[in-house]
Amino acid sequence: MPRRRLSERQIERIRTIQDRRRQRLADRTEAVLAELEEAPPEAGTVVVRHGANLAVEDEAGKVWHCLARQNIGEPVCGDRVVWQPIGSGRGLVTALMARRTVLSRPDFAGRDKPLAANLDQLVIVLAPRPEPSPYLLDQYLVAAELIGVRALIAVAKTDLVDETERPAFEQRFAHYGALGYPLLWLSLRRDATLASLAAALHGHTSILVGQSGVGKSSLVKALLPDREIQIGRLSAATGLGRHTTSATTRYRLADGSFLIDSPGVRSFRLGAIDPADLARGFRELASLIGHCRFSDCRHDREPDCALKAAVADGRVHPERLATFLHLLGSCR
Template identity: 65%
Template sequence: MPRRRLSQRQIERIRAIQDRRRRRLEERTTDVMEQLDDAEPRAGRVVVRHGSNLAVEDDQGQVHHCLLRRNIGQPVCGDRVVWQPTGTAAGVVTALQPRDTVLSRPDYGGRDKPLAANISLIIVVVAPRPAPSGYLVDQYLVAAELIGVQALILANKMDLIDPPERGAFLQAFAHYPAIGYPLLPVSVKQDPQLEALRPHLAERTSILLGQSGVGKSSIVQALMPDRDIQIGRLSKATGLGRHTTSASTCYRLANGGHLIDSPGVRSFRLGAISRSQLEQGFREFAPFLGHCRFADCSHRHEPGCALRAACEQGIIAPQRMESFHHLAGLAAG
């Protein structure tokens, strides 16, 4: 169907309408920038993001609905930002502060996609059911090592198994405390306050990682009985509504810490890393790296392998060597 040609008068009218729209946008932008010029820059933390809408918490714990200024980067939950007020409980984020740490996962195109920033503790959650996968646990621990944060293993749902099963289950993870990863057996049903975990959360920003079905939601609810109240406060302050629960959210804990609840970690996996990076992700390998006879040692069958010798001497757990080779195969693939 041929396109209808516009008359000169119609073209001029369209141009006039577009000019008016551009002027209105420029006037609004000028008004906002004048407000920013008069407003004192403030520090804040991103607690929710949905598109260009951010919920930013200030130093006093108040939440402000902020828009994201263009061309300053892509903030994520936990990011520290500079923002300036533009009205009551409203503002504009004008700069991102440097990140201490950032947890990422690959997107569908294989590019790293940040999930959360400034984390200081990763909590790896396991449970008797579903049966835990050792290499998944080690994958999470490698991620913690590579971004430079502490990690611990939380063995949840201990009420589901009898004492003999409990002993066998915990024995499968006994090699982790020996290399510096605390192992905490808990049951939300038997200990609704999770007292064993709370001291580890104080003054830290933590995130939960683990398979589906291990009870992460129950743990979040136990740690934050006021979660629904916090969600309501965020929704009211930001107008984000249901997006407050579907987006990564950083909650305040009573002990001064923060907990990031992120839907993105449900399918968390390591991105593209080199063999050298993977080796560095296994902390007990450090004393032996560089001591193999061959520089390109795969730590499988080569003579003079320092890691295999350490494993044979009981210094490196066989389970960890098996996980290393499994993850190395995934990285190579």
């Protein structure tokens, strides 16, 4: 069926209707801004973000359902923000405060995508099954070094390891302890081990990361017996609570510390990184770079390589060097 052509009068009428609608939207925006002029700006923290919706906790602990102005950037969980109330329980985020730290990973286009801000501890959760990946673990540790946060390794489900096999299993990670990374051996069947994790979280804003199946969700539930209450509080205040199982969310621990649960950080890779920063991410290698015989040493078969010599005399674990060389290949 051929499309009916509009007359000039009909076209003009449509334009008038659209102009009227745009003006109504502009009037509403001006009304909101006028109300904002009367409401003083406040500081707050993003507890969870779902799409354009933010749950912002004010300084008194009340949660507000906020939207963010488009030109301020991308607020993420943990961000400190400036916001203003615009109605009962609702607000508008008008600015992001400077981030002390931010954990990011590249998106499908290779651009850095912030995941959580203002954390000071990265807790990398491993388990006997699925098989731990030293390559993935090392990337998390490099990220922690580069953003300047403390990292610890929590090995969950240790009850799955037979007592006769446990010494060999623990030895696989001993070199991380020698580098200064705390190692926690956890089992939900042994309450005392969970207490060691709770103690390590005290005084920090921590994020738990790890592969699917390592028991991260079970640890979160054990650490947060009131998690459902906290989710209900978010839902009652903002309607966002049902999304917290799939969105990065900041929870308050019993001692006043904070735990960020990020279901989206079950896999991880570093973004664009230059060789100097990569070397800085391996704390045992940083002081060795530049001490090879050749300035362009690839740390492969060249003679008098400082890194190879460090592996030979036990100062560097061969798996760590293998990860470094693999990542270095992507820098070139």
